[in-house]
Amino acid sequence: MLYRTPRLEPLDIQVLDQINAMRDELRHAVRQAPAKWTLDLRKALTASAIAASNTIEGYRVEARDVADLMDGEREVEASDENKAETLAYQQAMTYIQSLHDAPDFRYGKGLLNALHWMLQGHHHPLKTAGQWRKTAIRITAPGDDLATDYEGPDQDLVPGLMSELVDWLNGGDLDSHVLIRAAMAHLNLVKIHPWSDGNGRMSRSLQTLLIARGGVLAPEFSSIEEWLGMPGNTWEYYKVLREVGGPVWSPERNTLPWIKFNLLAYHQQTQRVRRRVDRSNECWIQLIETADAYGVTERQTTALHEVAMVGRVRRSRYEKAEALNNQQATRDLQALTKAGLLTAVGQTKGRHYVAGPRFPQQVLATAQRPHTIVNPYAAE
Template identity: 45%
Template sequence: MLFRLPEIDDADGRVLAGLERLRADLRHQVAEPRRWLGQLRRSLIAGAIRGSNTIEGFTVGVADAEAAAAGEEMPTPHDRQTRDAIAGYTDALTYVQQAARFEVFSYHPMLLSVLHFTMLRSELERSPGRYRLGPIWVAGSPDNPPVYTGPDAALLPDLVEELCGWLQNGDLDAPAVVRAAMAHLNLVSIHPWRDGNGRMSRCLHTLVLARELILAPEFSSIEEWLGSSPYNTAMYYAALGEAQGGSYQPDRDAHGWVRFCLRAHHLQAQTVERRLETAREIWRVLADQVAAAGLGERAVAALYAATRPDGVRRVTYARDEGLTRDQAVRDLQGLKKAGLIEEVGHGRTQRYLAVGPAAQAERSVRNEHAGRPLRDPYGSP
């Protein structure tokens, strides 16, 4: 037995309608060719990687997550377990992005096992991809009783099979975001594996939305929002705890959980909308500075990338823009000579950071947009 879809009330309906309006606007904006969209997409993918792993205690900086999303080595040294967790989740999320448009696709227990193996492949001692063989519980802290106890291991094959059958054929007329929330709740409550259940459940949430083509997965995920602050993470665990009731009780009402997810999606969509507006304005200001310096329009992409937390590497810029090594070097040296970027590091760590008027303009635009509070879709404080 699985958690059933709850009744959607009028307040939920208004939030769903508002979320659809936000997404329609985002679809329109991302459909227009904008050279900064590629970098924004990578930033959003990095946010999902960083957010979901932060919840599990694997914390990396923005620059590290963006490097992982770009397929590059993280600039900051980390222990092996953290590096492996980030790499595994990045690979799983890459699959989700591609699976959005697979012509042949079905939800199957083997799909979930493969995704789980992808995430935890470096920890074979944890049996990635294999169901746990014994009991499991989630401990709030070593000094307190478990906050959640999963179902008996003997029930796992049937429960996962039922979940995949529901994903394939159940409640198909329900809003996709509601189905994604219920897939998340059911998988994390079944807790089929020894480890990685939370990451897998958040990844499945994103996969359900990706398959419905709500938007590109990087624009639809709430993984970044869930892990973006201790407050958000605490609310996430509280919503899960309220729905689960401490053990596997699928007859409990999941309305509070669905409402939590709808609110999170709405807030994440507002955040993405703000980033689009911010990116557009930053690009415009930097384009004026590049033109005033007498440089070609192509260099705007390099200068925009240099405003990111870890700046821009020559190889990344060349790859993103389809340039030769000499073209990339020429653009970067021109920006450096104009006093818009500076070079830091050497060899593998060498990168370029925005300075002077470029850095000032980026900070000014970002601070202006960040000063506006987000709207709570349910109107609560």
């Protein structure tokens, strides 16, 4: 028996309708935007999701450093351990993104164990990866290793529970909204806790996979990990898992609070992404409109756009974004530096470029424009 999908209350249905409307608007906005910056934005969102997942698990790498690691840059401010965790999660996320439109797709134990290996294989055999745990599992309370928050089901029950979960993933509650099913998949996997380590990441990854398979938005726009990684939200995430899941495997418990929490996450993350899309689009248009005045080519606009939205650009990222060779990318960035649009920081290894004294100030102001995120349950 798994934790069951609850019946939504009227306000939950209203919030879900709002999420659907925002996601439709976001899909339209992305389709209307220039493909070049949309690709950059998708990379940035993936980097933010990975950085947030790192944070939840105690690994700290800034989103822009994650983006650089994703592009093959290794001279970033992160420990070898944090780099390894980041690259492992990128590998799994890239595979998940590629599955969004895979034909003849089915969930299976092999798929889940393979994803787990991508995430945790670099810890094997010290922490077994890609295989169900063979021991009992105890989850400690945040900040207190002696306090037990949750004890997972006996290891002998794990294979059967995972078979039940796979069957449900393929055919259970198919009339429920994809976002609800994705949240329930997350809850059941994290409570079964089938592996010796990496269960939280796998559960969040599975949630992203279900949303991506829903097909409303590109997978990069689907994850709520960035939202979950915010300090206050991370605390609430653990709190609701504790309250809904119970101290031991208790699938008879009421799961509606977990669904409400996820609906809030979906709603607020969609708001954040939409604001980011709007700012990014406006920055791109402003840069194009001022390109002639500053003597900037269209491809150089990509570098300036990266600086506006992320705060810096590296040669390696610009080179890949515009399919240039090393010499072309270097010349472009040197020209932008000479024009005062960029300022170089650091030596050859690890060098990056930030806004220079002549960088269009209205573009920076647009990129940093504040926004308000509303709580759809605030009036409850």
